[in-house]
Amino acid sequence: MSSREFVYEKFRGFYNNPSLAVPTPVGFAQREFAFLLFRERVMARHKGFANPKTLSAFLKERIPSDVYYSCAYYENPEADMDKKGWSGADLVFDIDADHIPTSCNKIHDEWRCTNSECQFSGGFNGKGITPETCPICGGVKFEVKSWPCDVCIDTTRAEARKLVDMLENDFGFASHEIRTFFSGHRGFHVHVEHEAIRSLDAMGRREVVDYVMGTGLAMFRKSRKDLPKQKKGAKVFSLNDYGWNRRLKNGMRKFILNATKDDLKEIGIKGRTEVILQNKDRILKECVEENRWSNVKGVGVETWLKVAEHVRDLESAQIDTVVTTDIHRLIRAEGTLHGKTGLLKVEFPVSQLDEVDVFKEAVAFKEGSAKVLVSDAPEFRLGGETFGPFKNKAVELPTAAAVLLICKGRAELVT
Ligand SMILES: [Zn+2]
Numbered sequence: 001m002s003s004r005e006f007v008y009e010k011f012r013g014f015y016n017n018p019s020l021a022v023p024t025p026v027g028f029a030q031r032e033f034a035f036l037l038f039r040e041r042v043m044a045r046h047k048g049f050a051n052p053k054t055l056s057a058f059l060k061e062r063i064p065s066d067v068y069y070s071c072a073y074y075e076n077p078e079a080d081m082d083k084k085g086w087s088g089a090d091l092v093f094d095i096d097a098d099h100i101p102t103s104c105n106k107i108h109d110e111w112r113c114t115n116s117e118c119q120f121s122g123g124f125n126g127k128g129i130t131p132e133t134c135p136i137c138g139g140v141k142f143e144v145k146s147w148p149c150d151v152c153i154d155t156t157r158a159e160a161r162k163l164v165d166m167l168e169n170d171f172g173f174a175s176h177e178i179r180t181f182f183s184g185h186r187g188f189h190v191h192v193e194h195e196a197i198r199s200l201d202a203m204g205r206r207e208v209v210d211y212v213m214g215t216g217l218a219m220f221r222k223s224r225k226d227l228p229k230q231k232k233g234a235k236v237f238s239l240n241d242y243g244w245n246r247r248l249k250n251g252m253r254k255f256i257l258n259a260t261k262d263d264l265k266e267i268g269i270k271g272r273t274e275v276i277l278q279n280k281d282r283i284l285k286e287c288v289e290e291n292r293w294s295n296v297k298g299v300g301v302e303t304w305l306k307v308a309e310h311v312r313d314l315e316s317a318q319i320d321t322v323v324t325t326d327i328h329r330l331i332r333a334e335g336t337l338h339g340k341t342g343l344l345k346v347e348f349p350v351s352q353l354d355e356v357d358v359f360k361e362a363v364a365f366k367e368g369s370a371k372v373l374v375s376d377a378p379e380f381r382l383g384g385e386t387f388g389p390f391k392n393k394a395v396e397l398p399t400a401a402a403v404l405l406i407c408k409g410r411a412e413l414v415t
């Protein structure tokens, strides 16, 4: 049996399990479903299902490696794109370690340009986040080797936490109106299905994205040249206790309280570091609390803008902006397997966001074991156990761990 057949058999077993929980999104019959088929390796799109029973039958028979449905609701989900009859869409957010600089991606992520000319000279390659274009040949296709680790998860978890906080406190959604999921790979999905957002067009969703990312905040809009030369901080800054004002205020308080000389230098404040460090108490009280930003002699509006911009970067949530603005987006269906890991996209209550152990909750294959030859894998956790690191080693592993390594291209089945 080949490694691929082994994984296929596991996926087949999963979708043929009588107790399989078929995804049942609200507005089920109005959703477009799409499947990456395991055997055919092609995308089957524009599928509609009258009820979960017919979807279940399709899954059993066709065995997809990945299952998606539209965030959109359509009158005719099976029609061509322009004839579907769009009648609304959920608001969805994707937070993925692929797009966020994590401290671990330089360790476990690699990319290689697949342009034939570039290949000729060895194929330009590097570690960390995959660039949009190859720095050598300008090519846009890469062979990517990534890995989901606890640092990836905790980094994306922190971004999801900030996003959920905004949805609850700034947008006013109740926690039961926000659905949180582990994506099955290395990040989180956040869905809002509330009536109030269904009819938002792409422009409206762009506004939501800008808010979440802190893009275009009024105080940063002025060009530096337009600022008054004198220290009229108060004219630019008057932070109240709502929305981004509150986020900036809390963030600036935290930053100033903990700032070292190096922290200040790093954000571009040079000449004023001593004044700031020696006047922390006054700054916190008179500037941050009382909004009297001109009170500290020698520290002007330019300096406060630098601090505020830095804090904006810290407090904004790093989402994949393309996903949220696309009103036709296909999103992975909950309770289905991720073809790159064999892990489930799983939902958990918002209240569990800070502690959910995704590498436990997302395990689908809980029985049996398999012998694999691992080419290269870092130490990893799965189902409450720790494995590896492995380098050119044959090992007997629980099914879920063997499937993960094979799906990530890091092991082959030993037969
Ligand atoms: Zn190249």
Ligand SMILES: [Zn+2]
Pocket: 102, 104, 105, 108, 147, 148, 149, 150, 151, 152, 153
């Ligand atoms: Zn990582």
